[in-house]
Amino acid sequence: MREGSLEAPTRHPLAWQDPDFYDEAKLDAEMRRVFDICHGCRRCFNLCDSFPRLFDLVDAAPSEELDTVRSEDFKQVVDACTLCDMCFMTKCPYVPPHNFNLDFPHLMLRYRAVEAKKHGVPLVDRELAKTDRNGKLAALAPAVANWASDAGNGLTRPLLEKRAGLHREAALPKYAGTSLTAQARAQAPAVNEAAPGFGRRAVLYATCFANYNDPGIGRAARAVLAKNGVATEVVHPRCCGMPLLEQGDIAGVARAAAEVAAALGPWIEEGHDVIALTPSCALMLKFEWPLILPQDPAVARLARATFDLSEYLVDIARKEGLAPGLAPMTEPVTLHIACHSRAQNMGQKGAELLRLIPEAKVTVVERCSGHGGSWGFKKRNFEVALKVGKPVARQAAKQAGGYLTSECPLAGVHIGQGMEKLGGEAPKPALVAHPVQLLARAYGLME
Ligand code: SF4
Ligand code: SF4
Missing domain, CATH: 1.10.506 (GTPase Activation - p120GAP; domain 1)
Structure with missing residues (x-):
C-alpha cells in the first residue's frame, strides 16, 4: 500500500x-x-x-x-x-x-x-546484457569464468574494471557447469500423488540467474513442488530482457517478450501455470511486458498465467494446504523482501512462505538492498549501491548466525558484501539464495 x-x-x-x-x-x-x-x-x-x-x-x-x-x-x-x-x-x-x-x-x-x-548503448553494456550468450560461454569452462570473475582476483578484476566498468570489489554471480534446463532434462523429481495439491501442473521459467548461475534455486523449487503434488517442466526460451530495460532498449525488451510469450503459449494452453524463479523476471512477465506490448494477446495471457515462486507456493498452502513433513527450523532467518517482489503488489509472500515452516523465527527487512541488477556492479555505482544498502546490511547483521535470504539472489549477495564491510566479530547469518531452499531443507529434500 x-x-x-x-x-x-x-x-x-x-x-x-x-x-x-x-x-x-x-x-x-x-x-x-x-x-x-x-x-x-x-x-x-x-x-x-x-x-x-x-x-x-x-x-x-x-x-x-x-x-x-x-x-x-x-x-x-x-x-x-x-x-x-x-x-x-x-x-x-x-x-x-x-x-x-x-x-x-x-x-x-x-x-x-x-x-x-x-x-546508442555502449558496446560493453550491450555485451554484458547478453546474459544467455554469456551464461552459455561461461558454462564451457565455469572454473575459469569463476576464477576470472572472483572479487579476490588481483589479476583479472582490475582489467575487468578498466575494460568493462565493473567495480573490482563487486561480488559477481558465479556460474554453474550444467544449466538448470539441462539438469531438468536429465532428472525429474517424483510427484507426490498423495499431496493435497496433486493435479497442478507448472512450467518453470528458469530465468538467466537460476539457469546459468544458481540452478540450486530451480532444483529446490522442483523438489518442493513435487512434494506438494505439482508436476513441473523447466524451460528457458531466453532472457526476459531486464538488462535491456535498464539500458533503455525497449524494442529489445519487446522482442524478448514476444519470443518468450510465443514459446510459453502452448504450455499455458495445455493447462500449465507459469512460475518465474526470480522476482525481477516475474515482474517483467506480469507487469512490464503488458505495458510494452499492450496489444499482444500472447503477452497478456502469459501475464495472467504467471506466478512468482513464493506466491505460487503460498497459493497452494492457502487453497489446498501444503503436504505434511516440514521439520521445525530452529535457526533464525532474516528475509530481505526485494524491491521487485514488492513491486509485484502481492504482499510479503516470501515471509508467508517461511512462516509455513514450524517454529520459524523470521525477521523481515523491507528496504532496497541498493544493488539494482547490473547497476550495482558498475564502477561508478558500487559505492553508492553499498551506501543505499547499508541500512539493510546493518539490520541483517544484527542477527548473529542463522540464515539470511532474499527472493532476489543478487540482492542477497550484495547484502552479504555490505555486512562484510561493516566488519565486527559476531557470526554473520549464512546466505541462502532463495527462501524455497529453506523449505526444501525443512522437508528433508536437500542439505
Ligand atoms: S515520486 Fe516521490 S518525491 Fe516525487 S512526487 Fe511522488 S512521492 Fe513525491
Ligand atoms: S525509488 Fe529511486 S531507484 Fe527506485 S525507481 Fe524510484 S527513482 Fe528509481
Whole structure:
C-alpha cells in the first residue's frame, strides 16, 4: 500500500512506439513537470540516490527552484535510478489514477530510451546484457569464468574494471557447469500423488540467474513442488530482457517478450501455470511486458498465467494446504523482501512462505538492498549501491548466525558484501539464495 493513498496504483502503457516519446523538448518539459512536483513533495528523499541528487540540484540552483536547474544535470538523477519501482509502488500519492499522472521510474526509463536512441548503448553494456550468450560461454569452462570473475582476483578484476566498468570489489554471480534446463532434462523429481495439491501442473521459467548461475534455486523449487503434488517442466526460451530495460532498449525488451510469450503459449494452453524463479523476471512477465506490448494477446495471457515462486507456493498452502513433513527450523532467518517482489503488489509472500515452516523465527527487512541488477556492479555505482544498502546490511547483521535470504539472489549477495564491510566479530547469518531452499531443507529434500 502506498503512503497517503487508498487507491491501488495503475500504470499506463509505455508509448515507446510514439515518435513524441523520443522528442527531447517534450521529454524535458515532462522531466521539469515531474521534478517540480517531487521538489514540492520530497517524500522519496531516502529511497535511493536519485531523489537526493535531484533535491541537491534544486537546492544549489540560483533560484532554489527547478527553473534554474540545467537540463544537462538531469542525467545524474537518471543515472542513479535502478528502476526498482519503489517510489511508484510505495510512496507516491500522485501516480495514476491521480491527475498528476506521475510515474517516476518510467520517466527515467524514457530518458534512457532517448539517450540510447541518440547515442546508442555502449558496446560493453550491450555485451554484458547478453546474459544467455554469456551464461552459455561461461558454462564451457565455469572454473575459469569463476576464477576470472572472483572479487579476490588481483589479476583479472582490475582489467575487468578498466575494460568493462565493473567495480573490482563487486561480488559477481558465479556460474554453474550444467544449466538448470539441462539438469531438468536429465532428472525429474517424483510427484507426490498423495499431496493435497496433486493435479497442478507448472512450467518453470528458469530465468538467466537460476539457469546459468544458481540452478540450486530451480532444483529446490522442483523438489518442493513435487512434494506438494505439482508436476513441473523447466524451460528457458531466453532472457526476459531486464538488462535491456535498464539500458533503455525497449524494442529489445519487446522482442524478448514476444519470443518468450510465443514459446510459453502452448504450455499455458495445455493447462500449465507459469512460475518465474526470480522476482525481477516475474515482474517483467506480469507487469512490464503488458505495458510494452499492450496489444499482444500472447503477452497478456502469459501475464495472467504467471506466478512468482513464493506466491505460487503460498497459493497452494492457502487453497489446498501444503503436504505434511516440514521439520521445525530452529535457526533464525532474516528475509530481505526485494524491491521487485514488492513491486509485484502481492504482499510479503516470501515471509508467508517461511512462516509455513514450524517454529520459524523470521525477521523481515523491507528496504532496497541498493544493488539494482547490473547497476550495482558498475564502477561508478558500487559505492553508492553499498551506501543505499547499508541500512539493510546493518539490520541483517544484527542477527548473529542463522540464515539470511532474499527472493532476489543478487540482492542477497550484495547484502552479504555490505555486512562484510561493516566488519565486527559476531557470526554473520549464512546466505541462502532463495527462501524455497529453506523449505526444501525443512522437508528433508536437500542439505
Ligand atoms: S525507481 Fe527506485 S531507484 Fe528509481 S527513482 Fe524510484 S525509488 Fe529511486
Ligand atoms: S515520486 Fe511522488 S512521492 Fe516521490 S518525491 Fe516525487 S512526487 Fe513525491
